[in-house]
Amino acid sequence: MRNDEAFGQSRKPSLLSKLQALTLLTTLTMWHPTRATAEDFGGSMFSVNGFGTAGVVHSSDDKADFATPYEPNGAGYSRNWSASVDSLIGAQVTANLTPGLTAVLQVIVQQNYDNTYWPHVEWANIKYQFTPDLDIRIGRMVLPTFLVSDSRKVGYGNPWVRPPEEVYSLNPITTLDGVDGSYRLHLGDVTNTLQADYGRNLSIQFPAAHLDAPYAAGIFNDTEYGAALLHLGYLVSNLTVNAAPALFAGFRRLGPLGAAVADDFDAVNKSVTLLTIAGRYDPGRWFVMAEWIRSRSESYIGGTTGWYVSGGYRVAAFTPYLTYSQVSERTTSIAGLNPSAEPAYLAPTVASLNAGLNQLLASRPVQYTSSMGVRWDFMKNFDLKVQLERINLGAGSVGTLINIQPGFQPGGIVYVISTAVDFVF
Amino acid sequence: MNHIGRIGWMLIGLALSLASAVAMADVVAVVSAENSVTALNKSQLADIFLGKTNRFPDGTQAAPIDQAEGSAARNEFYDKIVGKTAAQIKAYWSKIIFTGRGQPPPTVSSSLEMKKRISENPAAIGYLDRSMVDDSLRVVF
Numbered sequence: 211m212r213n214d215e216a217f218g219q220s221r222k223p224s225l226l227s228k229l230q231a232l233t234l235l236t237t238l239t240m241w242h243p244t245r246a247t248a249e250d251f252g253g254s255m256f257s258v259n260g261f262g263t264a265g266v267v268h269s270s271d272d273k274a275d276f277a278t279p280y281e282p283n284g285a286g287y288s289r290n291w292s293a294s295v296d297s298l299i300g301a302q303v304t305a306n307l308t309p310g311l312t313a314v315l316q317v318i319v320q321q322n323y324d325n326t327y328w329p330h331v332e333w334a335n336i337k338y339q340f341t342p343d344l345d346i347r348i349g350r351m352v353l354p355t356f357l358v359s360d361s362r363k364v365g366y367g368n369p370w371v372r373p374p375e376e377v378y379s380l381n382p383i384t385t386l387d388g389v390d391g392s393y394r395l396h397l398g399d400v401t402n403t404l405q406a407d408y409g410r411n412l413s414i415q416f417p418a419a420h421l422d423a424p425y426a427a428g429i430f431n432d433t434e435y436g437a438a439l440l441h442l443g444y445l446v447s448n449l450t451v452n453a454a455p456a457l458f459a460g461f462r463r464l465g466p467l468g469a470a471v472a473d474d475f476d477a478v479n480k481s482v483t484l485l486t487i488a489g490r491y492d493p494g495r496w497f498v499m500a501e502w503i504r505s506r507s508e509s510y511i512g513g514t515t516g517w518y519v520s521g522g523y524r525v526a527a528f529t530p531y532l533t534y535s536q537v538s539e540r541t542t543s544i545a546g547l548n549p550s551a552e553p554a555y556l557a558p559t560v561a562s563l564n565a566g567l568n569q570l571l572a573s574r575p576v577q578y579t580s581s582m583g584v585r586w587d588f589m590k591n592f593d594l595k596v597q598l599e600r601i602n603l604g605a606g607s608v609g610t611l612i613n614i615q616p617g618f619q620p621g622g623i624v625y626v627i628s629t630a631v632d633f634v635f
Numbered sequence: 636m637n638h639i640g641r642i643g644w645m646l647i648g649l650a651l652s653l654a655s656a657v658a659m660a661d662v663v664a665v666v667s668a669e670n671s672v673t674a675l676n677k678s679q680l681a682d683i684f685l686g687k688t689n690r691f692p693d694g695t696q697a698a699p700i701d702q703a704e705g706s707a708a709r710n711e712f713y714d715k716i717v718g719k720t721a722a723q724i725k726a727y728w729s730k731i732i733f734t735g736r737g738q739p740p741p742t743v744s745s746s747l748e749m750k751k752r753i754s755e756n757p758a759a760i761g762y763l764d765r766s767m768v769d770d771s772l773r774v775v776f
Binding site for chain 1: 704720723729732735
């Protein structure tokens with residue numbers, strides 16, 4: 211609109227005064243009193259950051275609970291709408307002690323294995339940066355086993371409500387207390403980061419069992435080129451899990467053949483290896499990611515293979531996504547101890563023990579899930595997600611569900627709907 | 636006879652002011668004129684501003700500086716070099732911060748502050764509207 215029309219005057223502002231007005235306006239809108247804080251330019255040692263998720267989940271099957279691995283209950287049987295599955299809050303203090311020395315402490319509050327909400331320490335370590343590309347850390351670290359393992363609880367950083375369970379529930383060792391080193395290499399436009407971790411005396415409490423590992427060691431490599439990332443991981447450990455002690459004691463009472471069955475399947479001092487390959491392409495407007503993992507153990511834990519493919523497309527502030535994920539076991543049932551190896555009067559005992567062993571094997575997850583959802587970045591530092599999953603349980607399997615109630619039908623289909631608000635501060 | 640008419644002139648005026656608005660939002664990456672770096676490509680800029688390296692291709696130290704979160708210059712810069720929105724960049728840095736791997740570049744509250752910081756530190760690299768570039772700065776992208 212021309213000034214003279216706006217003001218109903220016949221006077222036309224000169225070109226020079228228009229430029230002057232424009233310059234003044236520009237200067238006023240772009241100049242603010244200096245607000246760069248001391249933290250921005252190395253004045254302060256500490257920075258505090260946090261993240262959280264507030265979410266609810268509903269499951270179509272009320273004879274079992276849908277939850278994530280360390281949780282004792284969830285959505286379905288325990289609650290119609292469960293807020294404990296995904297909700298959490300975390301806070302982190304980072305201290306730059308000297309130019310090369312950094313300390314990190316991250317504490318998270320979420321549902322614990324015993325249904326309490328005591329805060330737990332997720333990260334607590336000191337990092338020394340020898341060069342910009344070489345560092346060492348001592349303390350508590352979360353292992354970068356899968357693509358987003360070490361940031362799986364930071365909902366704001368991930369496209370989905372939670373990382374696909376078929377893959378992310380397969381690694382019982384998520385955190386270790388020990389040492390790790392990271393070396394970054396630049397080759398033209400390629401950045402390669404190699405990380406090695408070693409930890410000792412791991413003790414992990416699950417709702418239904420306790421896991422001990424005298425050590426865990428892993429090597430993880432990320433190769434990045436533009437928007438593409440290739441991730442490789444290898445983890446090895448020695449596990450003792452106190453699952454079904456009465457069952458294996460029963461087998462051991464039945465002579466050398468019974469003891470052999472117990473030795474094959476009891477997870478006592480058993481070596482476990484985990485191999486994972488993953489890729490992601492994230493050019494900005496869309497993304498695709500895929501992960502594959504294979505774990506092996508000469509115990510009832512067995513040989514598990516999990517994988518998923520996920521993709522999304524961004525339209526303004528919305529990013530709808532689709533995921534297909536699957537987990538399968540190498541051995542889901544076995545004959546067990548041959549009844550003819552034992553005296554006839556023990557036949558019912560043998561049958562009962564074999565059934566117990568098969569039930570233990572059936573507790574290993576076999577399922578595939580198709581899911582779709584949308585992420586909405588509705589305001590700065592916040593997002594809202596809605597996700598629908600169709601879980602197809604493997605024949606005879608309870609999949610990743612827990613708290614199985616009488617009347618539960620294994621091998622069926624379960625629908626899960628989740629909604630979550632993620633935030634960072 | 637002027638066939639364009641009043642509405643026509645208003646539309647032309649609007650188009651011209653929009654064009655000048657677009658020209659005003661032409662964000663360029665700049666270093667100090669004392670810095671030896673002459674040009675960088677998108678990939679090199681992305682590596683520096685996303686914390687993947689803290690060196691320029693010639694091996695000298697690079698100290699990236701961001702404009703304030705939510706500023707037009709910042710949003711346009713990241714859209715230009717990596718095609719990502721402010722939320723996507725925030726999500727990226729969240730993963731870095733909460734795995735203890737680093738912190739985002741320091742921020743300044745205005746382009747004038749940006750010019751001041753770059754002039755104080757020859758290793759600094761930042762971005763601002765092309766119209767703010769003067770002899771103390773060199774455009775590298």
